[in-house]
Amino acid sequence: MKNKSKQSTTVFITGANGGMGLETTKILFEKGYGTIILACRTEEKAKGAKDKILLEAVNNNGADALKTYGGFDMNAPQSIEKAVSALPSDQKIDVVFLQSGGVIFGKDFEYIHWKGKKIEKTIFQNVIGGYIVLQNLKRRNLLSENFRVIYAGGEGARGIPGMMDKPTFNSPKVLRDYIEGNLKGQKYHDMNAMGTSKLMSALLVAKLAQEAQQGEEYIWFTPGLTYGTNGLATKPAFERWFLENVGFNIMKWLGMAQSPFQAAEKYVSAIDGLRGENGDILGSPEKKTLGATVDQKPMNSAFTDQNLIDEFYSIVQEVYPELEVIR
Numbered sequence: 021m022k023n024k025s026k027q028s029t030t031v032f033i034t035g036a037n038g039g040m041g042l043e044t045t046k047i048l049f050e051k052g053y054g055t056i057i058l059a060c061r062t063e064e065k066a067k068g069a070k071d072k073i074l075l076e077a078v079n080n081n082g083a084d085a086l087k088t089y090g091g092f093d094m095n096a097p098q099s100i101e102k103a104v105s106a107l108p109s110d111q112k113i114d115v116v117f118l119q120s121g122g123v124i125f126g127k128d129f130e131y132i133h134w135k136g137k138k139i140e141k142t143i144f145q146n147v148i149g150g151y152i153v154l155q156n157l158k159r160r161n162l163l164s165e166n167f168r169v170i171y172a173g174g175e176g177a178r179g180i181p182g183m184m185d186k187p188t189f190n191s192p193k194v195l196r197d198y199i200e201g202n203l204k205g206q207k208y209h210d211m212n213a214m215g216t217s218k219l220m221s222a223l224l225v226a227k228l229a230q231e232a233q234q235g236e237e238y239i240w241f242t243p244g245l246t247y248g249t250n251g252l253a254t255k256p257a258f259e260r261w262f263l264e265n266v267g268f269n270i271m272k273w274l275g276m277a278q279s280p281f282q283a284a285e286k287y288v289s290a291i292d293g294l295r296g297e298n299g300d301i302l303g304s305p306e307k308k309t310l311g312a313t314v315d316q317k318p319m320n321s322a323f324t325d326q327n328l329i330d331e332f333y334s335i336v337q338e339v340y341p342e343l344e345v346i347r
């Protein structure tokens with residue numbers, strides 16, 4: 021993929037209608053990427069994103085480059101399967117950017133039930149849904165020979181002092197019990213659950229990177245705290261207003277949060293192949309919400325705990341066993 025021209029490169033992006041997803045898609049479009057697949061929850065949302073990009077683009081590289089698809093609901097495996105089956109079979113994908121997802125705001129854990137398994141919803145929506153997308157793309161043989169997969173990470177995976185606890189699990193069993201809702205005295209904290217889900221995507225990327233074939237790359241990358249996205253959309257109205265108009269403004273002026281465009285520029289550099297290599301876990305410096313892109317692995321021993329990596333992968337495979345490639 022690194023040696024391909026942008027014009028002949030195909031990027032697949034989930035949540036392309038969201039804050040950073042939309043900005044990333046816009047930049048890719050303006051840079052002249054040949055095909056950008058907007059894989060959204062509904063086709064209307066994908067089309068809405070396309071219209072917005074075409075309206076705002078300074079360099080219009082041809083509306084045909086933007087392909088719109090719906091059905092990519094990260095909590096609904098059957099919908100994902102159907103959505104992937106609607107993709108054209110002759111369009112090989114070079115970069116898969118799995119970035120849809122967000123926090124489940126509330127007071128109690130929620131779970132997704134699928135084929136007899138019960139999985140914490142934040143983890144399903146931010147991690148397992150993306151894995152199911154990937155499995156189905158592989159099944160249909162839609163990935164190019166040297167593909168690159170980028171999972172959107174989050175600083176919460178290694179904790180942010182005063183904002184999100186560092187997620188830790190003393191054993192694979194504790195990890196499993198947390199995910200399956202069997203941990204005694206388990207209390208829900210939405211932002212911590214989000215951080216934990218991002219740690220899970222890092223564990224998954226670690227495993228996929230270990231098993232990658234020559235030329236394939238799996239990267240986990242967080243651009244840092246970003247204001248102005250829809251991330252707070254499901255928060256109660258006043259809290260949302262306060263955080264968006266006061267909290268984020270203060271963080272912006274303190275240099276603790278960036279705009280969706282600034283975040284998207286970083287994602288684009290990862291899509292371009294300029295940032296990140298197979299197995300990288302990248303994000304802002306220790307304890308910071310924003311800053312230079314550095315290796316996150318030393319910030320939480322869980323990132324490199326092989327027992328946790330293997331246990332999470334076992335859970336993922338129990339939920340969604342590997343599919344056979346259709347030849």
Ligand SMILES: NC(=O)c1ccc[n+]([C@@H]2O[C@H](COP(=O)([O-])OP(=O)(O)OC[C@H]3O[C@@H](n4cnc5c(N)ncnc54)[C@H](OP(=O)(O)O)[C@@H]3O)[C@@H](O)[C@H]2O)c1
Nearest residue numbers: 035038039040061093094119120121172245246249250251
């Ligand atoms: N904002 C930050 O500070 C920050 C920092 C680092 C990393 N990130 C990560 O970057 C990614 C994008 O964040 P953002 O702030 O741009 O969020 P956003 O504006 O809320 O956009 C989220 C996107 O994900 C989609 N999505 C959410 N849940 C979904 C589900 N269950 N199924 C299908 N699509 C779903 C949304 O689609 P709908 O419109 O259909 O809901 C939307 O397109 C997320 O993975 C986030 O964790 C965010």
